[in-house]
Amino acid sequence: MTYDLKDPATPILRGRLLVAAVNVLERVGGATGLSWFLCRDAGLHCLRAIDYTEGLTTSPVWPPAENMVKAAAVNESTLSSDGYLKLVQDEADAEVNGGAGSESSTASSGNWRFLSCRDFYKVYRSGRTTPVEIAEQLVGLIKKSDEDSPPLRAMWSWDKELILEQARASAKRYKDGQPLSIVDGVPVVVKDEVDVQGYETGVGTTFLNKGKPALEDAHFVAQLRAHGALIIGKSTMHEIGLGITNCNPSTCTPRNPYHVDHHTGGSSGGSGAAVGAGLCPIAIGCDGGGSVRIPSSLCGIYGLKPTHGRVSSRGEYPLAPTVAVSGPMCATMEDLAIVYAIIAGKDGHDSFSLYQPNVALPKPVSTPRALDGLRIGVYRRWFEDVTQKEVAAKCYDMLDRLVQHHGAVLVDIEIPELFQSGKAHNITIVTEMLTKLNDHRNKLNHQSRLEMAMMSSLETRDYVKAQQQRTRDIQFLKKLFGLRKAVPGEESEVPVVDVIATPTIAKLPTRIHPDALHFGESNYRNTAKVMQFMMQANFTGIPGITAVAGYSSETAKDSSGVSTAADYESGLPIGIHFMSQWWDEKRLIQIGAICEQELAKAGGRQKPRLWLGQYAL
Numbered sequence: 151m152t153y154d155l156k157d158p159a160t161p162i163l164r165g166r167l168l169v170a171a172v173n174v175l176e177r178v179g180g181a182t183g184l185s186w187f188l189c190r191d192a193g194l195h196c197l198r199a200i201d202y203t204e205g206l207t208t209s210p211v212w213p214p215a216e217n218m219v220k221a222a223a224v225n226e227s228t229l230s231s232d233g234y235l236k237l238v239q240d241e242a243d244a245e246v247n248g249g250a251g252s253e254s255s256t257a258s259s260g261n262w263r264f265l266s267c268r269d270f271y272k273v274y275r276s277g278r279t280t281p282v283e284i285a286e287q288l289v290g291l292i293k294k295s296d297e298d299s300p301p302l303r304a305m306w307s308w309d310k311e312l313i314l315e316q317a318r319a320s321a322k323r324y325k326d327g328q329p330l331s332i333v334d335g336v337p338v339v340v341k342d343e344v345d346v347q348g349y350e351t352g353v354g355t356t357f358l359n360k361g362k363p364a365l366e367d368a369h370f371v372a373q374l375r376a377h378g379a380l381i382i383g384k385s386t387m388h389e390i391g392l393g394i395t396n397c398n399p400s401t402c403t404p405r406n407p408y409h410v411d412h413h414t415g416g417s418s419g420g421s422g423a424a425v426g427a428g429l430c431p432i433a434i435g436c437d438g439g440g441s442v443r444i445p446s447s448l449c450g451i452y453g454l455k456p457t458h459g460r461v462s463s464r465g466e467y468p469l470a471p472t473v474a475v476s477g478p479m480c481a482t483m484e485d486l487a488i489v490y491a492i493i494a495g496k497d498g499h500d501s502f503s504l505y506q507p508n509v510a511l512p513k514p515v516s517t518p519r520a521l522d523g524l525r526i527g528v529y530r531r532w533f534e535d536v537t538q539k540e541v542a543a544k545c546y547d548m549l550d551r552l553v554q555h556h557g558a559v560l561v562d563i564e565i566p567e568l569f570q571s572g573k574a575h576n577i578t579i580v581t582e583m584l585t586k587l588n589d590h591r592n593k594l595n596h597q598s599r600l601e602m603a604m605m606s607s608l609e610t611r612d613y614v615k616a617q618q619q620r621t622r623d624i625q626f627l628k629k630l631f632g633l634r635k636a637v638p639g640e641e642s643e644v645p646v647v648d649v650i651a652t653p654t655i656a657k658l659p660t661r662i663h664p665d666a667l668h669f670g671e672s673n674y675r676n677t678a679k680v681m682q683f684m685m686q687a688n689f690t691g692i693p694g695i696t697a698v699a700g701y702s703s704e705t706a707k708d709s710s711g712v713s714t715a716a717d718y719e720s721g722l723p724i725g726i727h728f729m730s731q732w733w734d735e736k737r738l739i740q741i742g743a744i745c746e747q748e749l750a751k752a753g754g755r756q757k758p759r760l761w762l763g764q765y766a767l
Contacts, residue, residue, distance in 0.1 A: 153531040153532070153535075153568075154567070154568065154569040154570075155532070155535060155568050155569050155572075155682065156193075156569065157675050157678060157679070158191060158192045158193055158674050158675055158678050159191040159192075160188055160191050160192050160672075160674040160675065162671075162672070162673045162675065162676075163600065163671070163672040163673075164663055164665045164666045164669065164670070164671040164672070164673075165665030165666070165668070165669050166665075166669065168596050168597065168600065168669050168670060168671065168672055169596050169669055171600060171672075172596045172599050172600045172603065175188075175600060175603040175604065176599065176603050179603055179604075179607070180606070180607060185603060185604050185606065185607035186607050188604045188607075189604055189605070189607050189608060192573075192576075192604075192674055193569065193573050194573055194576060194577060194605075194608065194612070195612075196569065196570055196573050197570060197573065197574060197577070197612060197615040197616060197619060198611065198612070198615065200570070200615065200619075202615060202618035202619070202622070204618045204619075204621040204622050204625070205618070205621055206614065206617035206618055206620075206621065207617055207618075207620045207621040207624060208472060208617050209458070209471075209472045209502065209691075210458050210472070210620065210624060210689070210690050210691025211458050211459040211502045211505050211691060212505055213505050213507075214506075214507055214732060214733050227512065227513055228510040228511060228512055228513065228736055229510070229511050229512075229513055230508065230509065230510065230511075231491040231492070231494065231495065231509045231511065232491075233511075234487065234488075234491045234511040235331055235332060235377075235488065235491050235492070237513075237514075238267075238268065238332050238484065238488060239271070239331060239332040241268075242268050242271050242272050242275070242332060243275065245268075245272060246272050246275045246276050262428075262757050262761060262763065263755070263763075264428065264431065264451075264481035264482060264755060264763065265428070265431050265481065265763055265765065265767070266431050266481060266482045266484060266485050267332050267333050267336045267431060267432070267484070267485050267488055268332065268484065269431075269767060270284065270335060270336045270431070270767070271329070271332050271333075271334065271335075271336070273767045274320075274321075274324045274329070274334070274335055275324065275329070278767065279766070279767060280317075280321045280324065281316075281317040281318075281320035281321045281324065281334075281335030281380065282314065282317045282318055282321045284317070284335065284337070284765060285313050285314050285316075285317035285337075285380065286314070287765055287766065288313065288337055288382060288429075288430070288765075289310050289313060289314075291429055291762050291764070291765075292305055292308060292382075292429065294762065295427065295429060295762055298760070300405055300410055301402075301405070302404060302405050302407070302410075302423055302424075302427055302429075302760060302762070303386055303402040303403060303404040303405060303420070303423070304339070304385055304386060304404050304420045304421075304423035304424035304427065304429060305339065305382075305383055305384070305385060305386070305420065305424065305429075306342050306352070306383070306384045306385060306386040306387075306401060306402070306420060307342070307349050307350065307352075307383050307384045308382055308383030308384070309348065309349075309383065312348055312381075312383075313380065313382050313383070316380050316381065317335065317380060320334050320335035320378055320380060321335070323378065329378060330376070330377050330378035331377040331378055331492075332488060333374065333377050333378055333379045333432075333488060333489075333492070334377065334378025334379070335378060335380055336378075336379055336380060336430075336431060336432060337380045337382045337429075337430035337431070337432070338374060338379045338380060338381055338382065338430060338432045338433065338434070339381075339382050339383060339384070339385045339420070339421060339424045339425075339429075339430055339432075339433045339434070340368075340371055340381060340383075340384055340385065340421075340433070340434045341384070341385050341387055341418050341420070341421050341433070341434055341435050341436055341476075342354055342384040342385060342386065342387050342420075343387060343391060343417075343436045343466060343467050343469065344368045344371060344434060344436065344465060344466050344467070344476060345364035345366065345367060345368040345371065345465040345466075345467075346364060346367055346368070346371055346381055346383070346384060347363075347364050347365065347366050347367045347371075348363050348364070349363055349364060349383065349384050350362060350363050350364070351364055351384075351467055352384075352401070353387070353389075353390055353391070353467045353469065354386070354387040354388055354389040354390055354391065354398055354400065354401060354417070355389055355390065355400055355401070355590075355593070355594065356400050356401060357590070357593050358467075358590070364465075366465070367381075367465060368462075368464060368465020368466060368476075369462040369464040369465055369497050369499070369500070370434070370461055370462060370465075370476060370492075370493035371434070371465065373492050373493050374434075374489070374492055374493065377492050379432070382430060385418070385419075385420030385421040385423075385424055385433060386398065386401060386402055386403075386404050386419065386420030386423075387416065387417050387418060387419065387420055387421075388416035388417035388419065388441075389401070389594060389595055389597070389598050390469060390583060390587060390594065390598055391416075391417040391436070391438060391441060391469050391470070391474075391583075392417070392580070392583060392597075392598050392601050392602075393416055393417060393597060393598075393601075393677070394415060394416050394417070394439075394440065394441075394444055394676075394677050394680045394681060395413040395414075395415065395416055395419075395660070395662075395666075395671065395676075396413060396414050396415060396416030396417060396418075396419025396420070396445065397413065397416075397597070397662065397666050397667070397670060397671055398595070398670075399595050399596075399597075399666075399667065399668055399669055399670050400594070400595045403662065403666075403667055404419045404420045404422075404423040405423065405662075405760065406423065406426070406448060406449060406659055406722075407423060407426040407427035407428075407449060407450070407758035407759065407760045407761070408426070408449070408450055408659075408701075408721060408722050408723055408756075408758050408759060408760075409659075409719045409721070409722060409759060410759065410760055411661050411662060411719075412448075412659040412660065412661055412662065412719070412722065413448065413659050413660055413661075413662055414426075414445050414448060414449055414659070415444040415445035415446075415447065415448035415449070415655070415659060415680070416441060416444065416445060417435075417436075417438075417441040417445075418433070418435025418436060418437070418441045418442055418444075418445050418479065419445045419449075421433035421434065421435045421445065421479050422435070422445030422446055422448065422449035422451065422453075422479060423445070423449060425449065425451045425479055425480060425481050426449030426450050426451050426758055427758055427760050427761060427762045427763070428481075428758070428761055428762045428763020428764075429762045429763070431480060431481045431482070431485050432478065432479075432480050432481075432485055432489055433478075433479040433480070434476055434477070434478060434479065434489075434493075435453065435476065435477060435479050436466060436469075436474055436475070436476045436477075437453075437455040437474060437475060437476070437477055437688065438469065438470040438473045438474035438579055438688055439470075439473065439575065439576075439579055439681050439684055439685055439688050440455075440680070440681050440683075440684025440685070440688070441474075442454065442455050442476075442477045442478075442479055443455055443654055443684060443694060443695070443696040443725070443727065444654070444655060444680060444681075444684065445479070446479045446654075446696050446725065447654035447655050447696045447723060447724070447725025447727075448655065448659040448722075448723060448725075449723065450698055450701075450723030450755070450756070450758065451479060451480060451481055451698070452479070452480050452481070452482065452483050452486045452695070452696065452697055452698070452742055452746070453477065453478070453479045453480075453486075453695070453696050454477045454478055454486055454490060454693065454694075454695045454735065454738065454739070454742075455475060455477050455687055455688070455693060455694045455695070456475055456476075456477050456490070456494060456693050456735055457475075457506070457691060457692065457693045457732050457733050457734075457735065458472075458473075458475050458502070458688075458691035459475075459502040459503050459505055459506055459691070460475065460494050460503070460506055460509075460693070460733065460735065461475055461476050461477065461493050461494055461503070462495075462496075462497035462499070462500040462503045463475070463476070463500055463502070463503075464497055464499050464500045468586060469582070469583055469586060469587075470578070470579045470582040470583055471582065472578060472582065473575065473578060473579050473582075473688040473689060474579075474688070476493070477490075478490055478493070482746070483697070483739065483742045483743040483745075483746045484514075484743070486739065486742065487511055487512075487739050487743070490509075490511070490735060490739065491509065491511055494506075494509045494735070495509055506733055507733050509735075510736045511736050511739060512736050512737075512739055512740035512743070514743070515740070515743075515744075518555060518556065518557075519556055519557040520556050520557075520740070520744060521552055521556040521557050521558040521740075521741070521744065522556070522557030522558075523557060523558075523559060523644075524552075524556075524557070524558040524559065524648050524649070524741075525558075525559050525561050525644070525645055525646070525647045525648045525649075526549065526552065526558050526559065526560050526561065526647065526648070526649055526650075526651050526728075527561050527562075527563040527630065527646075527647030527649065527650045527651065528549070528560055528561070528562060528563065528650075528651055529562075529563050529564055529565050529650075529652075530562065531564075532565065532568065532652065532682075532683075533545070533546075533651070533652055533653065535656060535682070536653060536656040536657060537656055537657035537658075537679060538657060538658055538702070540702055540703065540724070541653050541655070541656065541657065541658065541724055542653055544699045544700040544701075544724045544726075545651070545652075545653045545699050545724070545726045547699070547700065547752075548697075548699045548700070548726050548745055548748060548749075549651060549726075551748040551751075551752075552741070552744065552745070552748070555748065556744055561646070561647050563630065563646075563647060563650070565626070565630075565650075565686075566626060567619070567622065567623070568686075570619055571619060571623050571685065571686060571689060572678070572681070572682070572685050573616075574615070574616035574617075574619035574620060574623075574689065575616075575685040575688060575689040576685075577605075577608060577612050577613060577616040578613065578616045578617070578620070578689070579688075580601065580602075580605040580608075581605070581608060581612075581613045581616075583602070584602055584605060584606060587602075588602070588606075591603075595669075595670050596669050596670050597669075597670030597671055597672050598670075600672045601672065620689055620690065623686070623689060623690050624690050624691075627686075627690055627692060627731075629646070630646050630647055630650075631645060631646065631647065631648075631730075631731035632645065632646060633645055633646075634646055648730065648731075648737060649728045649729060649730045649737060649738070649741065650728065650729045650730075651726065651727065651728050652683040652726075652727045652729075653683060653699075653724070653725070653726060653727060654683060654684075654696040654724075654725030654726060654727040655680055655683070655724075655725060656679045656680065656682045656683065657676075657679055657680065658702055658722045658724070659722055659723075660676060683727055684727075686729065687729050691732060692729050692730065692731060692732055693729065693730055693732070693733075693734065693735045693738055694727060694728065694729045694738070695727070695728050695735075695738040695739070695741070695742050696725040696726070696727050697725065697726055697728075697741070697742040697745035697746060697749075698723060698724075698725060698726075698745070698746070698749055698755065699724050699725055699726035699745070699749070700723075700724050700749070700752070701720075701721050701722060701723055701724060701756050702719070702720050702721060702722045702724060703720055721756055721759075723756075726745065728741050728742070
């Protein structure tokens with residue numbers, strides 16, 4: 151098999167050059183064929199020469215195949231959503247009753263760590279502090295985050311009175327001894343792509359739904375609120391989700407907590423920044439092409455893109471409905487599992503969510519050989535196609551730990567047509583965005599307008615062929631995740647692979663270019679590299695998770711190998727990415743938790759340079 155990924159040839163445009171390019175492209179791009187040439191150079195015409203025989207798959211949602219039901223079912227090693235939430239809450243109650251309260255996390259103590267739901271719950275239950283006191287501290291931290299130089303810009307909209315109103319209700323529940331769940335009173339921020347009652351859903355713009363706050367919560371936001379979560383407002387995002395840096399001249403550009411001169415990744419960058427800087431332990435993002443996993447990886451936290459249809463889309467702005475799904479972005483794997491347990495499940499008003507089997511979560515394990523026999527597929531040519539070698543090296547180190555300490559098995563695999571699959575995903579997501587937002591194009595910033603002007607030269611046949619490519623990709627993954635005879639002639643069967651492993655991002659987070667802050671930036675080369683390992687999960691509907699693999703240990707050069715002002719700093723997070731079969735999030739959660747344990751053994755989490763988690767618990 152020939153490895154066919156290659157970088158696009160499109161130019162990098164930012165600042166006034168970007169503005170000029172947009173003006174030319176919008177006025178005469180179609181007539182001169184310039185849009186056509188840009189699409190061709192980006193590889194977006196590659197499907198036209200393929201004579202597909204497959205039918206179209208327009209949405210990757212269906213009942214689980216028979217050979218995959220076992221992996222998704224609740225069994226002796228798993229728990230239902232309610233069972234998992236009860237287990238964690240019972241453990242926290244036992245720790246409170248046994249006198250094991252939360253350790254101090256005040257700045258004056260010289261101590262730091264990422265706080266979790268369990269930390270907040272325990273201090274509320276023990277009476278050491280209240281949700282109202284935490285909410286008041288939180289408001290101060292949000293204000294501080296926007297007064298720093300440069301400001302964090304994780305939050306786009308928030309309301310002190312709405313925060314305190316929820317906190318007072320939570321405090322009363324704790325006083326009465328009736329907290330709703332382990333997340334009662336825990337701060338949660340939601341991406342600006344999702345409805346939150348009382349807030350406008352701007353989708354990273356300054357005009358969408360202006361003056362029209364949502365009248366009700368999105369379905370999964372309502373689920374979080376019903377469990378007592380303290381919804382603190384909306385996080386910043388890349389305008390209309392059309393980018394992977396979260397550079398947004400229309401609203402604001404958040405900063406990476408590990409180095410404020412670098413991007414957070416996007417399009418859920420504000421959510422990543424909020425959790426990565428310790429402002430809150432939980433955020434919600436929406437992932438159409440890596441938009442949960444990219445900022446989670448670059449901001450040093452954990453992020454899950456669930457199976458398509460696992461989380462109801464009711465209340466999400468429908469930017470790219472056949473590839474996008476909302477998911478948790480959390481400081482710890484336990485919190486990620488808690489949020490997943492709350493937001494996953496069927497919704498009678500979302501037909502796609504009705505196909506799913508019961509939600510299952512892994513029982514917490516700390517025993518050796520917990521992954522005994524787990525088959526991890528690695529396509530080494532793809533895995534090692536990274537801009538900085540250290541990215542692949544850190545991820546290989548983590549895989550070695552899973553093999554040596556937990557009994558996992560690495561299996562060499564090959565995945566065909568990665569180039570075609572990636573371009574089919576690009577065609578699909580941008581066509582769906584154009585369909586929804588074409589009438590608003592002139593109100594968008596220049597980076598969004600350039601992308602739309604370029605992509606508007608695509609034809610109906612491009613979208614149709616992209617859906618045929620999706621069918622082909624799904625058929626291959628079904629075989630890869632399917633069962634085979636362990637030994638020829640015997641009855642026992644094993645999966646070809648249980649999961650596929652890659653780095654999360656093929657490069658370290660890039661620096662923020664000053665010109666991009668005012669006019670935006672179009673860098674399709676960077677976009678393609680950052681999304682390299684992301685698109686397969688979105689396009690085929692399988693779930694994917696990113697876990698922290700480590701941190702860069704030396705200053706890395708740019709791709710030319712020449713020392714420039716664009717060099718990357720040491721101490722930037724590196725994520726490892728796993729994908730599993732449809733509906734098998736429990737497997738990913740188990741692997742993510744073990745990666746978290748292994749990171750702790752290898753030196754633990756590094757403190758972000760911009761740290762706001764100074765709650766007095």
